[in-house]
Amino acid sequence: MRIGKASNSSSSRSKLFFLCVSLLAAFLILDLLWASSSNWAPFPASNVLFFPDRILPLPKATKEEKSNKKGERILSATFADLAAPLLNWEKMATSPVPRLDGAAIQINDLLFVFAGYGTIDHVHSHVDIYNFTANSWGGTFDMPKEMAHSHLGMVTDGRYIYVVTGQYGPQCRGPTARNFVLDTKTKQWQDLPPLPVPRYAPATQLWRGRLHVMGGSKENRHTPGLEHWSIAVKDGKALETEWRTEIPIPRGGPHRACVVFDDRLYVLGGQEGDFMAKPGSPIFKCSRRNEVVYDDVYMLDDNMTWKVLPPMPKPDSHIEFAWAIVNRSLVIVGGTTDKHPNTKKMTLVGEIFQFQFDTLTWKVLGKLPYRVKTTLVGFWNGWLYFTSGQRDKGPDDPSPRKVIGEMWRTKLNLL
Ligand SMILES: *[C@@H]1O[C@H](CO)[C@@H](O)[C@H](O)[C@H]1NC(C)=O
Ligand SMILES: *[C@@H]1O[C@H](CO)[C@@H](O)[C@H](O)[C@H]1NC(C)=O
Ligand SMILES: *[C@@H]1O[C@H](CO)[C@@H](O)[C@H](O)[C@H]1NC(C)=O
Secondary structure, X not given: OHHHHHOOOOHHHHHHHHHHHHHHHHHHHHHHHHHHHOEOOOOOOOOOOOOOOOOOOOOOOOHHHHOOOOOOOOOOOOOOOOOOOOOOOEEOOOOOOOOEOOEEEEEOXXXXXXXXXXXXXXXXXXXXXXXXXXXXEEEEEEOXXXXXXXXXXXXXXXXXXXXXXXXXXXXXXXXXXXXXXXXXXXXXXXXXXXXXXXXEOOEEEEEOOEEEEEOEEOOOOOOEOOOEEEEEEEOOEEOOOOOEEOXXXXXXXXXXXXXXXXXXXXXXXXXXXXXXXXXXXXXXXXXXXXXXXXXXXXXXXXXXXXXXXXXXOOOOEOOOOOEEEEOOXXXXXXXXXXXXXXXXXXXXXXXXXXXEOOOOEEEEEEEOOOOEEOOEEEEEOOEEEEEEEEEEEEOOEEEEEEEEEEEEEEEOOOO
């Protein structure tokens, strides 16, 4: 490292080194203070700007970062966009409301879209339905009043949708332990036994006749939970009165994709840490905390032991409903990756990834029309669809801005 070399030479160089170290230390302390105390700015009435700009001045680029011949900064590989083919995107009908951190379940040609923030101070408590054959929205209906409004665990058996825990209320309130089942044929809701303790954005799947819930954050939204529970279910009913404790997941935390394919359960990506309520805030005002995003892929098989599989092309979080299974592949749309190395802003993902279950290999399939997180995905008749979530500020700024209701589709070709 250059700084190390400088310290070995003349005394003026030693002074320079000392100055550099002091500046670095000062910056690190400021950064720590910022990470632990910065708040979301007062919220505009409109649905934009969930994550305001950082107030502190940007640190100067290091010599290494400046050394690119074209004068561009060199950024860490995981932060940067990946090279990916361009795809043709078609804009479809916009959803009745914009939503962030909602949930979605596809059953045949219907995408059931649940809950989510409209703004940081307003959460939705209804379901919207998109029909992939008609390519239109319709058939809105209410959720139970006690059901969480964001960061839910959700899965279907093809008729019943199991809805697990999640955050109750706006801003950065904590999760509820309450669980529900929706019969999509009759639109009737039923209760399921509550989780032993509430979880925030846990990985959730149906596997071998049991509803599995694992990871997520604990009640404070930030501390990763490693616990894993299951309960036997059939036709929208719990067959047991209590959740069974299962093998803990190797890493906890929210916002992961969780899928079952060929009788194996997979948990992908996600993060440790999240925004928390500001201590003492009567409105549970969101305050940013440190987050670490992961590229991990874990698989649970017959032996009920976790296996580590090849990692994702980059760390990726906020993908819990941003996937579809197509032709023995998992397709994952957007997400968030490592924070920007200089500005420390959250960085969105603008690519589609493919994981082939047979070869356990990853591929970058193509580019999205923009980078987007917690988007809701469906696949129908050769078309990959995504709607909702939070998009970037623009092609040159991958940090989050507008909460969207837009629906887009592209013809997918996995060959
Ligand atoms: C979706 O829309 C098509 C065309 O209007 C209709 O034929 C079909 O029944 C709808 N799907 C469902 C499940 O209602
Ligand atoms: C389960 O464990 C046994 C013994 O450790 C091993 O022989 C077998 O291959 C494992 N099965 C799977 C599917 O990994
Ligand atoms: C899936 O496989 C079928 C049969 O090989 C093929 O016709 C289809 O195009 C594939 N779908 C995609 C999205 O690649």
